[in-house]
Amino acid sequence: MIELQNVCRTFTVGDQQVTALRDINLRLDPGEYISIMGPSGSGKSTMLNMLGLLDRPTSGTYLLDGGNVTDLNDEQQARVRREKIGFVFQSFHLVPRLTAAQNVELPMILAGIPVEERKARVQVLMQNYGLSDRADHKPDQLSGGQRQRVAIARATVMNPTVLLADEPTGNLDRTTGWEVLKLLEGLLEQGITLVVVTHDAEIGARAQRRIHMLDGRIVSDEQRTK
Amino acid sequence: MKLADTFQFAYGSLRGSPTRTLLMMLAMSIGVAAVVVLTALGEGARRYVVNQFSTLGTNLVIVLPGRTETAGIGPGLMSGQTPRDITLDDAQALLRSRAIKRIAPLTVGSATLSRGALNREVVVLGSTSDLLEVRHMSIGIGKFLPAGDINEGLSVCVLGNQMKQELFGNEQAVGQWVRLGDRRFRIIGVLASQGESMGMRTDELVIIPVASAHQLFNTSSLFRILVEARSRDYIEQAKHDAEEIMVQRHSGERDVTVITQDAVLATFDRILTTLTMAVGGIAAISLAVAGVLIMNVMLIAVAQRVKEIGLLKALGAPGTQIRMLFFAEAALLSTAGSVAGLVLGYAGSMIIGQIYPTLPVSPPWWAVLAACFTALGTGILFSVWPARRAAKLDPVAALAGR
Ligand SMILES: Nc1ncnc2c1ncn2[C@@H]1O[C@H](COP(=O)(O)OP(=O)(O)OP(=O)(O)O)[C@@H](O)[C@H]1O
Ligand SMILES: [Mg+2]
Numbered sequence: 161m162i163e164l165q166n167v168c169r170t171f172t173v174g175d176q177q178v179t180a181l182r183d184i185n186l187r188l189d190p191g192e193y194i195s196i197m198g199p200s201g202s203g204k205s206t207m208l209n210m211l212g213l214l215d216r217p218t219s220g221t222y223l224l225d226g227g228n229v230t231d232l233n234d235e236q237q238a239r240v241r242r243e244k245i246g247f248v249f250q251s252f253h254l255v256p257r258l259t260a261a262q263n264v265e266l267p268m269i270l271a272g273i274p275v276e277e278r279k280a281r282v283q284v285l286m287q288n289y290g291l292s293d294r295a296d297h298k299p300d301q302l303s304g305g306q307r308q309r310v311a312i313a314r315a316t317v318m319n320p321t322v323l324l325a326d327e328p329t330g331n332l333d334r335t336t337g338w339e340v341l342k343l344l345e346g347l348l349e350q351g352i353t354l355v356v357v358t359h360d361a362e363i364g365a366r367a368q369r370r371i372h373m374l375d376g377r378i379v380s381d382e383q384r385t386k
Numbered sequence: 387m388k389l390a391d392t393f394q395f396a397y398g399s400l401r402g403s404p405t406r407t408l409l410m411m412l413a414m415s416i417g418v419a420a421v422v423v424l425t426a427l428g429e430g431a432r433r434y435v436v437n438q439f440s441t442l443g444t445n446l447v448i449v450l451p452g453r454t455e456t457a458g459i460g461p462g463l464m465s466g467q468t469p470r471d472i473t474l475d476d477a478q479a480l481l482r483s484r485a486i487k488r489i490a491p492l493t494v495g496s497a498t499l500s501r502g503a504l505n506r507e508v509v510v511l512g513s514t515s516d517l518l519e520v521r522h523m524s525i526g527i528g529k530f531l532p533a534g535d536i537n538e539g540l541s542v543c544v545l546g547n548q549m550k551q552e553l554f555g556n557e558q559a560v561g562q563w564v565r566l567g568d569r570r571f572r573i574i575g576v577l578a579s580q581g582e583s584m585g586m587r588t589d590e591l592v593i594i595p596v597a598s599a600h601q602l603f604n605t606s607s608l609f610r611i612l613v614e615a616r617s618r619d620y621i622e623q624a625k626h627d628a629e630e631i632m633v634q635r636h637s638g639e640r641d642v643t644v645i646t647q648d649a650v651l652a653t654f655d656r657i658l659t660t661l662t663m664a665v666g667g668i669a670a671i672s673l674a675v676a677g678v679l680i681m682n683v684m685l686i687a688v689a690q691r692v693k694e695i696g697l698l699k700a701l702g703a704p705g706t707q708i709r710m711l712f713f714a715e716a717a718l719l720s721t722a723g724s725v726a727g728l729v730l731g732y733a734g735s736m737i738i739g740q741i742y743p744t745l746p747v748s749p750p751w752w753a754v755l756a757a758c759f760t761a762l763g764t765g766i767l768f769s770v771w772p773a774r775r776a777a778k779l780d781p782v783a784a785l786a787g788r
Contacts, residue, residue, distance in 0.1 A: 214700060214781045235704040242702025253697045253785065257402040267701045269391045314701075 162188040162211060162322065162353070167220030169206055169376075180206040182376040184220070188355070190321065193348055195364040196357045198373035204357045205326055207373070211355065212245050212324045213237045225321075242271050246315030248325040248344070252307045254299040254314075260306075261286060261295040264313045271318060285313045289343065305336035312343055322353045329363065341366070387707055396714035399691070406687065407719065410680050414723025414765065415730055417673035418757045422731025424669045425753035427738065428662025430745040435658060437746070439651045441580075443521050445487075446647040447624045449480070449611040449632065453643050470636050471607030474536055474596065479635055480613060483627035485620040490517040490612040491536075491596050495603040497567040499592055501553045508549060508592050510566065512599020520614045523588060528560040528575030531595055539597035543571040547579040548589035566592065567602050621646050666753045670760050676723070677764030680716065684772035688712075688779075695776050696784025705777035712773035713766055720765030724758045731757075 169181040180203045188194060188211075196204050209215040210222070213229060222230045229240055254263045261282050268278045286292050289309045299307055308328060315323055325344060329337030341356075341363060348354055358364050372380040387395075400407045451472045477491040493512035498505050511517075515533040518525065530544055543566065550559045550573075559573050571594060580588045600606055615624035625644050632642045688695070695708055731749065739747040 209782050238702050238704035247700050270703045
């Protein structure tokens with residue numbers, strides 16, 4: 161469970177203050193499917209970075225599974241990211257010199273997991289995502305959709321509780337975009353909390369819970385009632 | 387992250403940009419090779435000098451007439467006297483000391499050596515049978531000067547190898563007679579070829595009994611006395627005794643100089659070791675230059691790999707881990723550079739050894755160790771800044787490539 165209490169984030173550019181998040185209060189329950197929409201510059205990415213512990217609030221509190229993570233030091237926050245959070249980016253962010261399989265293995269290397277277990281888990285995941293025959297390919301030998309699948313495999317290899325995706329379909333054509341989205345939605349069955357930032361209303365509408373942002377504020381937070 | 391994985395990852399990123407890696411390795415290896423080659427040369431020079439001294443004889447103490455005062459004016463000079471000569475009796479008196487094993491008095495002069503119509507100007511050395519042992523000479527054919535009464539001027543001589551060749555060629559020389567000045571000598575031996583030792587070419591010498599030399603040159607004084615101490619531990623004692631005996635015999639006047647070969651050797655040894663270290667130190671500066679290059683290239687690498695660093699952070703790598711990755715890269719680079727440098731340096735030393743076979747070129751172990759540690763040290767030291775910079779990157783900005 162994730163909770164943001166009165167979170168503000170202000171950037172200082174020169175002698176100007178830019179406020180990206182204003183007094184955000186938000187609670188995400190395990191297994192929720194959330195989409196975040198809003199115009200450019202409304203603070204969606206900043207919010208996602210905040211949720212992923214890549215950024216610290218200027219003021220306010222972040223509670224993760226009941227614990228305050230705002231006060232954790234770099235080492236401890238890194239550990240939380242490693243064990244509980246998965247990221248999927250618009251531009252994939254694969255390491256170009258590593259193969260698809262090695263990219264997927266990377267979080268487990270950082271976590272100090274033994275080689276045999278790493279190999280086994282990579283193999284299972286590559287198979288699940290239909291990447292088995294691409295395992296030894298470098299990112300630049302893969303299509304956009306394949307790259308994003310590798311990135312999703314990497315984001316989930318540590319079995320995180322939260323998956324944060326910032327415009328995961330932004331760099332893909334429509335069909336591939338849908339395939340990738342289906343893949344992400346499939347993770348919900350495993351009880352993962354899925355947060356997707358998107359500009360695409362059609363994609364945003366698929367989530368049970370739809371958050372709209374404007375100028376650093378949450379302006380609407382709708383639950384779909386079935 | 388496990389250490390092995392850290393190094394493997396670092397290795398991967400080094401492999402990922404081979405030109406950059408090779409360049410840095412080259413800089414490192416040139417530095418290490420420079421230290422190895424230059425100290426090898428210095429050490430070679432030192433060993434050369436030490437070897438030269440040991441061919442001169444071991445545990446040697448030398449008694450010279452006259453006194454070189456380093457402070458004040460000696461009593462001899464005050465009274466206007468010239469220093470007293472050293473005589474054969476003086477030399478024999480030295481044997482009274484327990485610390486002295488053997489002595490060889492030396493008289494040196496030049497004379498014309500002739501056999502029939504052939505003649506040649508030669509350096510004549512007057513000495514005794516013990517000279518062979520004291521000076522580490524070896525006899526080729528026949529015998530050396532006979533032992534016996536030191537005052538007896540026998541008409542026998544021993545030729546240096548080259549002298550024999552010039553006068554006799556391949557003929558038998560031992561048993562033949564030659565003329566030295568106005569006197570005839572019978573050849574009883576020929577020295578084995580020895581080459582040069584400390585500027586004295588024994589191959590071109592003629593050696594006769596010291597008493598005969600005194601008669602030949604019409605003198606009774608010695609050029610110097612070579613004294614061999616009983617062992618290394620007795621050198622100082624021998625020196626002291628020699629001085630005391632000479633003072634006694636010269637009615638209380640210190641008018642001889644006694645030097646130990648050890649002291650001279652130690653001085654040379656010290657000078658040359660210092661020189662080797664200095665040269666090695668200068669070469670080590672090139673290692674610092676290599677370090678600066680590594681720092682520069684690593685800073686560029688950090689800038690180039692900003693996104694990757696951001697990603698690693700997003701995937702859960704703390705700053706300390708990022709720093710370790712850069713240190714591991716530096717360590718791998720320095721190690722590889724050192725190994726390459728050692729190979730280069732040893733190869734270079736061997737080539738120099740081939741070109742100057744008389745110089746025993748070989749890099750001293752301390753220099754090799756120092757070079758490797760300096761390489762490793764500078765490599766890691768100069769990566770501290772780039773590594774810190776990478777570790778401090780803000781992950782959001784880094785992922786955005788800012
Ligand atoms: N590092 C930064 N320094 C200064 N201002 C920043 C920084 N990051 C974000 N901002 C500002 O904060 C506001 C929110 O930015 P954010 O990236 O969260 O918007 P967004 O909703 O993700 O927009 P987009 O849809 O274009 O991605 C913007 O006004 C932006 O200019
Ligand atoms: Mg954004």
